[in-house]
Amino acid sequence: MSDVKRRLLLKATLASGAIGVAVGAGLLRPRVVLAAWPEQAFQAKSVSDALKGLYESDAAVESADIKLKAPDIAENGAVVPVEVSTSLDNVKSIGIVIEKNGRPLAADFQLTDRFAGKVSTRVKVAESSKVMAVVESGGKLYSAAKEVKVTIGGCGG
Amino acid sequence: MADKDVKIRAQHKGDVTEVKALMSHPMETGNRKDQKTGEVIPEHYITEVNCQHSGETVLTAFWGPSVSKNPYLSFEFKGAQPGDTVTISWVDNKGETGTGEATIK
CATH class of the missing domain: 1.20.5 (Single alpha-helices involved in coiled-coils or other helix-helix interfaces)
Structure with missing residues (x-):
């Protein structure tokens, strides 16, 4: 050690x-x-339950200050790059949610005041689905979404 | 419970530092079956990733099994200088851990 x-x-x-x-x-x-791993949110079967598990509310307002970068068509649903950038202030957390996945919540990033507005990762998208970024800022929820078409699924290999 | 490596690159641009990290992990969803035996492969995925700059947490990621195999994480943060250290460590649902360190360029 x-x-x-x-x-x-x-x-x-x-x-x-x-x-x-x-x-x-x-x-x-x-x-x-x-802030422990939010099990309830990760086990949730719907977007609404996942958001309630994270924030105790699912009322996210669409915002033009969030940019969600993801491919229009994913050739391989097992590896779909997703990038979230935002110009909102006081961002506390950013969630990535994939509507059609069995368990929609993919990631929840807990941020500090040193966050410089951009985070990205790669996720699995089981079938063509809406991908959402939810940003918690100043006690409110904002979101951006994008439709990703999948030609080969991300689950089941 | 071997501690696995995290590959990190941290680059200073303007007044922000861009961190790119690659972890080595199967990220099993629990939905897949072994092709030979037909048995379900149990869930095995990273649940938490902690990113620190000189000992102070700048980002914590909570993940579920929907994050891709051999996860990639990238983010930008403020307040660091070239030469400082970035440390990233993860823990998975089986209690296994991984860690890595890089110097900001």
């Missing part, structure tokens, strides 16, 4: 100890304190 890791582990242990006390005292709700 490297020094850095030991430090991280120590930090994590101390932090969770303090949080445990706070939660035990009923001061704070766990979801707010420690």
Whole structure:
């Protein structure tokens, strides 16, 4: 175990100890304190449930300040590049949702004030589907969407 | 539980740093079957990726199985200088981990 890791582990242990006390005292709700992997959102079967799992609301307003870059036609649904860039201020998180996937939520990026407006990854798209980027900014949800046509599916190989 | 490598490139442009990272992971959805045995291959995917600049978290990614095999992640952040260190580490649903480090160019 490297020094850095030991430090991280120590930090994590101390932090969770303090949080445990706070939660035990009923001061704070766990979801707010420690951003843990949002299982409910990732297991959700619909876009609406996935968003509610992440933000407790699915009311996202379409915004021209979000650019979602993805191919019109994906030859291989197993590897579809998706890039989200936004000029919105105070971006807290960005979610990538694929409407027709069995479990639509693909990724949820938790950001800080040092985020410079762009994030990208590659996702699986099972069949032709709407791909959505949801941006949480200033306590509100904004979205952008794009239709991606898939010629070979991303699931089932 | 071997710690796997994350390949990272971090480049300073203007006042932002662009990070590109490649992880090596099967990202199994749990929907696929082994072609020989016909048995379902269990879910196995990265759930959390933590990106740090000089020890401070700049981005945390929560992922589900819809992220592609051998995941690629790229993002831009502010406030770093060439020569600083970017560290990326991940953990998957089986508790396996991976980490990598790069110097900003």
